[in-house]
């Protein structure tokens with residue numbers, strides 16, 4: 154696939170004067186950077202995995218997962234050859250499973266088309282599945298010392314404050330400007346450290362609340378620190394309203410095992426395991442729908458269903474209310490799936506070992522299949 158050409162400002166231009174933060178930022182980073190395991194390696198593959206995991210996930214959460222992942226799949230070849238279920242198993246609990254799927258897909262491409270070596274430019278990296286502009290910039294600069302810019306949530310916050318950008322940070326003109334500033338800033342020595350220093354500043358000093366301006370290495374250059382409105386930046390326009398969704402899920406037990414089903418590889422919660430169920434309309438009485446939905450989804454008849462409660466889960470633009478039932482199966486009957494790609498009868502305490510999404514974990518807690526504390530936390534009885 155041809156590399157996509159980015160339209161960016163000529164890096165030699167510096168209308169905002171942002172390059173003056175380079176030296177103080179790098180010297181602060183040298184003294185104060187956190188000791189993170191992926192900062193001890195030069196292996197591009199290991200750095201790539203850390204960047205994929207760090208999207209949407211906190212550093213402390215990522216560390217043990219990163220260690221386990223590299224132990225299980227120590228090279229791009231090992232990941233390419235792995236079974237996707239084994240990849241999910243190591244990823245379980247980290248969420249956003251599409252990241253794991255994309256990593257495996259990209260590893261296969263690297264082996265098949267790049268001789269097993271990760272490409273060393275941002276443009277080529279971006280042709281791999283799941284690698285966006287940010288990750289491409291991060292891997293190219295950190296692993297290959299390329300002068301490749303990056304912009305993530307931390308960088309947006311630092312730049313908005315530093316440069317006094319008081320417009321919606323998601324507006325296209327602002328996003329373009331942020332990438333231009335990052336492009337200008339990264340040119341020069343140690344581009345990987347420079348990018349990491351910028352993100353580190355956002356993560357540790359220039360935090361959303363109570364930024365530590367008094368000890369900030371770039372305070373002299375900071376517009377928001379001078380004006381005193383750092384906490385109100387970046388400006389974020391109100392998010393679009395979330396659509397409400399309702400669904401039911403059923404615990405179906407036979408010979409001490411429960412039925413779990415796997416969602417298709419596309420769409421919401423793609424490829425993940427869950428209790429069988431389906432969406433219902435806002436006006437529907439959940440209990441009256443259970444038998445029909447179970448029959449439509451897995452072809453089994455139920456004799457009755459007891460409502461256990463409801464759990465809520467937020468997706469990016471959707472809010473799901475999942476009503477959970479313990480249903481009694483009619484004797485006999487074979488599973489005939491519709492809308493699912495696989496099913497298994499598993500011991501209840503083994504169900505969460507399969508790759509699953511948040512609603513499944515919450516439903517299992519509600520059903521008492523996980524520890525009591527999480528059950529109490531998740532419990533919200535239906536009337």
Ligand code: SF4
Nearest residue numbers: 359366369375378383
């Ligand atoms: S001075 Fe304050 S607002 Fe400005 S970059 Fe530093 S921490 Fe952020």
